[in-house]
Amino acid sequence: MRKFVVFGCAAALVLFASASAFAGGSKEQGNAAGGQIVLATNNAPEGNGIAQALRQWGQMKGIKVEIVDAPYSNIYEKEVLDLSQGTGLYDIVLLDDPWFTQFAENKWLTNLTPYFTAMGQGGLSSDFIDKSQAICKYPYASGLIYAFPAVGNAQMFFFRKDILAQYNLPTGPATWDDVYNVGKKISDSGGGNLYGYALRGQQGNPVVADFMPLFWSFGAKMFSDDFTQVTLNTPQALNAVNFLAKLVSIAPPGSASFDADQLAQYELEGNVAMMINWPAFAASFSDPTKSKVVGKVGYSAIPSEATIGSSEIGNWLAAIPAAAKNKQGAFDFLQWATSASEQKDMALKFGNPPTRKSVFADADLLAQPQFSYFPVLAQAMGNSTPRPRIANWNEVENTFGIYLSKVVAGTMSPQDALAGAQTDITALMKKAGYIK
Amino acid sequence: MDSKRLSRWSDRNLKYLLLAPTIVLLLMLTVYPLVFALAASLQTVSVRTGERSFVGLANFASIFSDGLFWNALGNTAVYTGVGVSVEFALGLAFALILSESFLGRGLFRTIFLAPMMLPPIVVAITFKVIYMQKYGVSNWLLGLIGIKGMLWESGPQTALFSLILVDIWEWTPFMLLILLAGLQSLPAEPYEAAKVDGASWLQAFRHVTFPLLTPAILIAVLLRLMDTLRIFDQVFVMTGGGPANSTETLSLYVYQAGFRFNNVGYATAMSFVLLVLTTVVSNVFISRLRAEEVFTQ
Amino acid sequence: MTSRLLRLAVLLVSALVVVFPIVWVVSTSIKTDVDIFSIPPILVPKAPTLSRYAELVTYGLFSYLLNSVIVSISTALATIALGTLAAYSLARFRLPGKWNARVSFWILSTRMFPPIITVIPLFQLMRVLGLVNTRLGLVIAYAAFNMPFVVWMMRGFFVEVPRDLEEVAMVDGCSRMHAFLRISLPLVVPGIVATAIFTVILSWQEFLFALILTQTSVSATLPILVSSQVTQYQILWGQMSAAGTITMAPVLVFAFLVQRYLVRGMSFGAVKG
Numbered sequence A: 001m002r003k004f005v006v007f008g009c010a011a012a013l014v015l016f017a018s019a020s021a022f023a024g025g026s027k028e029q030g031n032a033a034g035g036q037i038v039l040a041t042n043n044a045p046e047g048n049g050i051a052q053a054l055r056q057w058g059q060m061k062g063i064k065v066e067i068v069d070a071p072y073s074n075i076y077e078k079e080v081l082d083l084s085q086g087t088g089l090y091d092i093v094l095l096d097d098p099w100f101t102q103f104a105e106n107k108w109l110t111n112l113t114p115y116f117t118a119m120g121q122g123g124l125s126s127d128f129i130d131k132s133q134a135i136c137k138y139p140y141a142s143g144l145i146y147a148f149p150a151v152g153n154a155q156m157f158f159f160r161k162d163i164l165a166q167y168n169l170p171t172g173p174a175t176w177d178d179v180y181n182v183g184k185k186i187s188d189s190g191g192g193n194l195y196g197y198a199l200r201g202q203q204g205n206p207v208v209a210d211f212m213p214l215f216w217s218f219g220a221k222m223f224s225d226d227f228t229q230v231t232l233n234t235p236q237a238l239n240a241v242n243f244l245a246k247l248v249s250i251a252p253p254g255s256a257s258f259d260a261d262q263l264a265q266y267e268l269e270g271n272v273a274m275m276i277n278w279p280a281f282a283a284s285f286s287d288p289t290k291s292k293v294v295g296k297v298g299y300s301a302i303p304s305e306a307t308i309g310s311s312e313i314g315n316w317l318a319a320i321p322a323a324a325k326n327k328q329g330a331f332d333f334l335q336w337a338t339s340a341s342e343q344k345d346m347a348l349k350f351g352n353p354p355t356r357k358s359v360f361a362d363a364d365l366l367a368q369p370q371f372s373y374f375p376v377l378a379q380a381m382g383n384s385t386p387r388p389r390i391a392n393w394n395e396v397e398n399t400f401g402i403y404l405s406k407v408v409a410g411t412m413s414p415q416d417a418l419a420g421a422q423t424d425i426t427a428l429m430k431k432a433g434y435i436k
Numbered sequence B: 001m002d003s004k005r006l007s008r009w010s011d012r013n014l015k016y017l018l019l020a021p022t023i024v025l026l027l028m029l030t031v032y033p034l035v036f037a038l039a040a041s042l043q044t045v046s047v048r049t050g051e052r053s054f055v056g057l058a059n060f061a062s063i064f065s066d067g068l069f070w071n072a073l074g075n076t077a078v079y080t081g082v083g084v085s086v087e088f089a090l091g092l093a094f095a096l097i098l099s100e101s102f103l104g105r106g107l108f109r110t111i112f113l114a115p116m117m118l119p120p121i122v123v124a125i126t127f128k129v130i131y132m133q134k135y136g137v138s139n140w141l142l143g144l145i146g147i148k149g150m151l152w153e154s155g156p157q158t159a160l161f162s163l164i165l166v167d168i169w170e171w172t173p174f175m176l177l178i179l180l181a182g183l184q185s186l187p188a189e190p191y192e193a194a195k196v197d198g199a200s201w202l203q204a205f206r207h208v209t210f211p212l213l214t215p216a217i218l219i220a221v222l223l224r225l226m227d228t229l230r231i232f233d234q235v236f237v238m239t240g241g242g243p244a245n246s247t248e249t250l251s252l253y254v255y256q257a258g259f260r261f262n263n264v265g266y267a268t269a270m271s272f273v274l275l276v277l278t279t280v281v282s283n284v285f286i287s288r289l290r291a292e293e294v295f296t297q
Numbered sequence C: 001m002t003s004r005l006l007r008l009a010v011l012l013v014s015a016l017v018v019v020f021p022i023v024w025v026v027s028t029s030i031k032t033d034v035d036i037f038s039i040p041p042i043l044v045p046k047a048p049t050l051s052r053y054a055e056l057v058t059y060g061l062f063s064y065l066l067n068s069v070i071v072s073i074s075t076a077l078a079t080i081a082l083g084t085l086a087a088y089s090l091a092r093f094r095l096p097g098k099w100n101a102r103v104s105f106w107i108l109s110t111r112m113f114p115p116i117i118t119v120i121p122l123f124q125l126m127r128v129l130g131l132v133n134t135r136l137g138l139v140i141a142y143a144a145f146n147m148p149f150v151v152w153m154m155r156g157f158f159v160e161v162p163r164d165l166e167e168v169a170m171v172d173g174c175s176r177m178h179a180f181l182r183i184s185l186p187l188v189v190p191g192i193v194a195t196a197i198f199t200v201i202l203s204w205q206e207f208l209f210a211l212i213l214t215q216t217s218v219s220a221t222l223p224i225l226v227s228s229q230v231t232q233y234q235i236l237w238g239q240m241s242a243a244g245t246i247t248m249a250p251v252l253v254f255a256f257l258v259q260r261y262l263v264r265g266m267s268f269g270a271v272k273g
Helices: A002-022 A045-061 A072-085 A097-105 A113-118 A130-134 A161-166 A176-190 A205-217 A235-250 A260-268 A279-285 A327-337 A340-350 A374-382 A393-409 A414-431 B002-012 B014-041 B058-064 B067-099 B105-117 B120-131 B137-144 B159-184 B189-196 B201-228 B233-238 B250-260 B264-291 C002-029 C051-058 C061-092 C099-109 C115-128 C135-160 C163-171 C176-187 C189-205 C208-213 C222-227 C237-267
Strands: A037-042 A065-070 A092-096 A148-151 A156-160 A195-198 A272-277 A297-300 A316-319 B043-045 B052-054
Touching: A037 A045, A037 A072, A037 A327, A045 A065, A045 A092, A045 A148, A045 A316, A045 A327, A045 A340, A065 A072, A072 A092, A072 A097, A072 B250, A072 C115, A072 C208, A092 A097, A092 A327, A097 A316, A097 A393, A113 A327, A130 A374, A148 A327, A156 A161, A156 A374, A161 A272, A161 A297, A176 A195, A176 A235, A176 A272, A195 A235, A195 A260, A205 A235, A205 A272, A205 A393, A235 A393, A235 A414, A260 A272, A260 A279, A279 A297, A297 A374, A393 A414, A393 B250, B002 B014, B002 C176, B014 B043, B014 B264, B014 C061, B014 C099, B014 C115, B014 C135, B043 B264, B058 B264, B067 B105, B067 B159, B067 B201, B067 B250, B067 C002, B105 B159, B105 C002, B105 C189, B105 C237, B120 B137, B120 B159, B120 B233, B120 C002, B120 C222, B120 C237, B159 B201, B159 B233, B159 C002, B189 B201, B201 B264, B201 C135, B233 B250, B250 B264, B250 C115, B264 C099, B264 C115, C002 C237, C051 C061, C051 C237, C061 C099, C061 C135, C061 C176, C061 C189, C061 C222, C061 C237, C099 C135, C115 C135, C115 C208, C135 C189, C135 C208, C163 C176, C176 C189, C189 C237, C208 C222, C222 C237
Parallel strands: A037 A065, A037 A092, A195 A272
Antiparallel strands: A092 A316, A148 A316, A156 A272, A156 A297, B043 B052
16 A cells, blocks of 8 residues: 555645646846846835836846835835845845935945946036935935935925915915914814814824924924934923924814825815925826816925924935945946936926936926926925934834824823933933944 | 555654654744744844844843833733624624524625635725725714714724724634534534423523534634734734824834834844743633643544 | 514624625725715716726736735645645644644644744745745745644544544555545545635735745735835825725635535534644
8 A cells, every 4th residue: 555655645745846836936036147237116106217217227238127116115124134134136225215324324235436436426416406415425414425316305385375375375384383373273264174284193204204394493403413412302392392282283183193195185185274295296286187176286395483494305215235246237227317317207207306406497397287396395305304314213213203193192291292202212322322 | 575564664653754744844934933033032233233242131121121012012912802802702693693594694604704805904904094084984974873073093092992993894704704614513413402401592502502612712712812912914004003102012013123123132022922922822722622622532 | 583684684784894895995996086085985986997907907917916826826735735634643643742732732833923023034044945036935935824724724624533434444454544545535625625715815815925025026916916006105095996806806706606615614523623
């Protein structure tokens, strides 16, 4: 009866093998040969623009290209997995600005300065907006170059031109006091169908990103310039958080779980007069199949208060991993992909905002209604503030976000929230060695 | 003869031969990662330089003074406790109804099994729309009966329960399926005996159905418990742990610490605590199963 | 009579609760953007559109679908093949000491560790084996991930097969393996089918391993396509719902076709283990 024994013992192997035959896919290929370039990117328009450019580059140069994409919320994990293990799967990673300091400080990225020198260039073109150049350097603004600014992005203030005109603010509010005073009137008379101001209150990155411009406008800062002190215990910080609580009182209920998409929904349906949001939504506001407010949305810089308003910069950066196998090829591609003509092309095809001054001023683009926000965005980026350039920003942001969420949800007073955040963030900064 | 000897040898060792492939696979794919994780839990990695240093049990020690951990543990306990109990009660009730035979039973069975076939991320995002304050259907429906402005997942008091509700919607079918199967296979004789004794439906359920169904109940509850203790997707998509940290679960915190904060040592240390916890809870059920003689030969 | 009406009422109301979100997803997938958020809600759009599905097709829908089909079916085959043998061994033979219980529990416990922690070493392992971005890599990972469930279900089915049947056959001169193949295995086929269906469903939906172990549409599965519709700022409601519908539909149709078999399979021999 041996055949049965053999059959039994081998059944697993046979089935497994046949399953494997079915299940073949392409094996991971070495990308050193033939100048292949592998790009890791998120699969939103920002990433798709670069991906398309890479395909085109591959055809032009006759080299193999591969695009590895993942949803925004997961591309970070994929990149960290590759970078921290030094596996060199990717030749180019597209990264969101808040991740940059961690990547650069951990020496996961290639210093691009020698490559510029070899080409006889001093560094990034001066056509790039200064603030966009600054965030590509480590240390900030003064250090070596580790990335190209691929896609421009900064928060803007969105307002309803028609509604604010009734309150004599046709070009948008100049100060946060205006925002609250007018916003309160609008909310009070809106009967639950029109709110003066909407805010992103979801715990984590959303609530912090929404709050930082307000925080800065009130003259507050999270850290001293050298990061050796946490400065959330100042009167300016308290004023800002108190003001946030006031804004919550005129915002739509449910703010505590809103992210950018919910805010855009209120805007599209015509249920809100003012908000801070990202330019990615501008195109849909002027699209009559989505929007009830076509032609009614205006854009302005962040309102001022104690100091001039400044928005948070959120560029997408393209960098070359330290373990990449085709660094020169990747560099050559990125030089081309971030050129003015390519940026213009990506703006037309994907609606991606540029990072070059000349593209922001391009007459063809400005003639189209969906790019009407370009001058405001160029100004917002020029006057933007980066997130604190610390490697543990994710954790600091998370901690601050928990306390802000408590204020938005009304379960903690602004004083207590700031005191708690001051203590906890100080502990985090000590752990990371910024505070001795 | 050689083949005869081989045959006898393999008959003798058949039990090991049959187990071997599974054990090898599991050793390779789960034990190796576990050993890797154990090593990671004894180290700390600098978020700035990536340097590793051995810290012994320090990661485990700092768990005890971490308020965020205890908050997450509390939320996970409530989520699991409430979620699994309700899923069990509903699953049992519907299993009892659907085990009787009537017209349309097959259709109802299929309908009730449907929710667990949707990808969890679709469920999470769809419920986020359904819960939306102004544009959500849930508040529109409540408005019809005069209840206005329910906060659902954006209220610090209601958020956790709104998430549990989604879990119940999606996973009661799992409970239902296993309990239904258990009910279908009960022998007929005890019922006939009970009928002869003049037992009411309730008495028959208490003294016949429930005891006979216990093994199926234990398995269903055990599998759900293990899955809810590591609930992640819904929370990540719907609330990000907020508002005011009221929905942060252990595995969300583990994810943030490990991936977002690059604090792999601490994240794995917390995972081991979660593993111990799951083992302890599971063991309660498994020892009951053993008492039910599932483990006897 | 009243109890029957009551039963019907309870069933109808609950079916409504169960069905509503599903119908919602399907109807969102054929709505235009304006209709998606209108209040009162529109269930059947006046001007339905299939453009979301067309967009998914240009995005490479069919390769995702094909990957999902191949991966889940291969996973089910492999897991059932290995798991059934292991389960039979645990159900029929006595290992020395208390090792039956220990091995069973150990197999179950491999499911308890948060997967988020095991993905890093798993990724490294797959890299060494050259299996990153292959369907085979995914199948192996899923086989391990589904094994506890399969072993425990199958074990319960084998326990219920009377030993006498096999012993009679063995007295007649069958080897143990012969008895297993000729007597026990045919008896648990419904259980095998039911367990296989569960395995297909679980691997069909799996997201985390798929995210880490796949890179491109060469091996990526449908859940990756679904979550790709949630971008940094915007949720592409129509496309996401369409992708969700496509993910759900095949399993749902499948479940409807085999529903009777599924419950009967599960019920064979009481789900005791």
